[in-house]
Amino acid sequence: MPSFDTKKIEQIHRDLHTHLPSDPALRVKALESLVVEKGLVAQESIDNWIELYAERIGPKRGAEVIARAWTDPAYYDRLINDAGQAVKDFGFEGHATEHTKAVQNTSQTHNLVVCTLCSCYPFSLLGMSPIWYRSAAYRARAVKEPRAVLAEFGVTLPDGVKTRVWDSTAELRYLVIPERPKGTEGWSADQLAAIITRDSMIGTQRELAI
Amino acid sequence: MPSFDTKKIEQIHRDLHTHLPSDPALRVKALESLVVEKGLVAQESIDNWIELYAERIGPKRGAEVIARAWTDPAYYDRLINDAGQAVKDFGFEGHATEHTKAVQNTSQTHNLVVCTLCSCYPFSLLGMSPIWYRSAAYRARAVKEPRAVLAEFGVTLPDGVKTRVWDSTAELRYLVIPERPKGTEGWSADQLAAIITRDSMIGTQRELAI
């Protein structure tokens, strides 16, 4: 069982820092060899987990969910009321989705998602997070200067649009529903899903290109 | 003139971090070569400044001041009331002494000095600060857990002694006057100065050895 002892784990981290090689590739190799040799995991399982995330789990899942919401008003309501349940229709439940909350951009509000304390992310819906999402710069700045951050992503908000930043401090995970672009009337859910980007579901993109 | 522009100086620091070699010895050598070549300083002046601090300026100055205060009640009062003036009797005024404040240990109080925001220190009275005084660990911990810090220096306070930590946030600099040890009655100022240590004047030592 864990000790749940802050001083003890601090000391272990310091010892590891002192004794491990500085190259992270060597560190990961050491951990992988160790756990494979201990029989805790097979090397092929690691390869297969990586393949899972490369091939099956990624932002296209979130895009599919949002495209359906845009084309199915009843599903839209379910997504807004309980996204954790709504994504189960697609079998997209998984790592960090149980308490998913969908927040919609409007002509008056732009939503932006961050996790300042670690880097929480709805992995099962959006796949692996981009490095910038996990960076100290994004974590530090998104809550304080969202407009400067958005500008670096090429986004300038129209006058009168306020930002609402969601800092994922508990186990809720946030999915931004971008505004459906004009000119997509009558498009199929598949057509719509193709234009929905990862960044638009985090909130670092506002306008979708059609 | 300086720009006094935070964003500009941040960017210059990032540029320097990107372009300078990682070895600090090379960085200092580059700066030294540059300023010597520009005629801003002579190399021998650098050597002589180092010699000044190695030979003439050090904790023996603070010890001399405190030894005099112990043996001269009128001087003691002046030291308590305006240490910046009192040290001028010895010609010890200089870098960071103008607003020196002397604080005395008693049977009920132990004083400890830190500068959490940088590493302010009464250089002209105590010489160069020890590396631990400039360390993140000391700066972080001295204000929050002075007793744990003192324990690492081998100091356990008697029951009933409270700590008073002085964080040098403005231009006041603090000099701790340790308690004069029992058994030194009749000692000369020179004898007394010899037992007063640097750490006792910062507060990381309490009892002086005689």
Added chain:
Amino acid sequence: MDGPQDLGGKESFGPIEVNSPDYRHDWERRQWALTKLVATPGVTIDWFRHALETMPPAVYLSVPYFQKWNANNMALAIDTGDYTLEECVTGKAIQPGTPAPVLTVDDCETLQRSLHTDFSRAINVAPAFHFGDHVQTDARPTPGHSRLPSYASGAKGQIIAHHGAHVFADAGAKGDHSAHHLYTVEFRASDLWADAECPDDTVCLDLWEPYLASA
């Protein structure tokens, strides 16, 4: 805990590398898989996070994300006694085990799907706050793990949602699964920052009842 993880609002981090990929190195993917496939028994999500934030602060801020996970996985298992420091350094098991069965991609998908965890709990305490209530957060840092960031400490906000009770992070980091009511609190930017970009902007945080008082 007043540690290096508490980054919100901290300054001088410079521009965001907006075009960065999901990974730069193969070892990052492998560490991601290792963390998800090999769990140390008894480790809660909050003990995982708390352990991570006790890394030396200069290291926490300097190394890539998955290097921190690597160190944390080792640290958590050294803490329980499952690995030794020497095993982590050498990558060699003192006592090799039976090779683990291979999980196919489908198996991995099934495992991944099972990782959704319900943190809500039924408790016999009525919520102290309701939609629209004005609240103020704790002003002083909490000992141990906390999910109240310093930038929102001692600040006034308004309840915009109540999520029932959820396992309390501060307790979870001690292996205690007790729960408290969880709310989303919306703060006006001008109530958080003296130099807010736009006073009408807001920041929303999910905060447990013990962090909050009526305002």
Added chain:
Amino acid sequence: MDGPQDLGGKESFGPIEVNSPDYRHDWERRQWALTKLVATPGVTIDWFRHALETMPPAVYLSVPYFQKWNANNMALAIDTGDYTLEECVTGKAIQPGTPAPVLTVDDCETLQRSLHTDFSRAINVAPAFHFGDHVQTDARPTPGHSRLPSYASGAKGQIIAHHGAHVFADAGAKGDHSAHHLYTVEFRASDLWADAECPDDTVCLDLWEPYLASA
């Protein structure tokens, strides 16, 4: 500024190297001398400090003290236009000057003695607080340079000394030499830390009037 310099109370830094010397390397002494012997015109003590705290936070926490001074000396002089980035990287002056005269050890001592600087100023404003007054500090971080550490933000303390008016650090970092009344404020440990070692312990800080309100 909510930057990496604000270390008071931050956790996980580990033990203090109590037997560390004053210097580990010769370059540290040389940088110390360089900083004191070569001043960039117009640089105030507070602009020096503020510039230092805008270093990348991971670097601020990782590198030795005098490496920070080295970078800062370069940065301050690049800012004024006195040096270029390229000159700093190469160590070669674009336009060499007349060699500077040698300062003897005695000259250095005279210079060192002259470095005591009086920061007190006469102002025509009566102090708002007096010995014994209870005060509370600003709760939210101040934009730009500040000498109110976050661990003492929003905290209640008591005035134990008034030092007249001193040049205000926040202004000094902008090249403005205006002054405000300066006080020493004593805080009970239990008013700063939820887990104080001993509630009777105190921490004293020197704080300017704009940081304080009556409590």
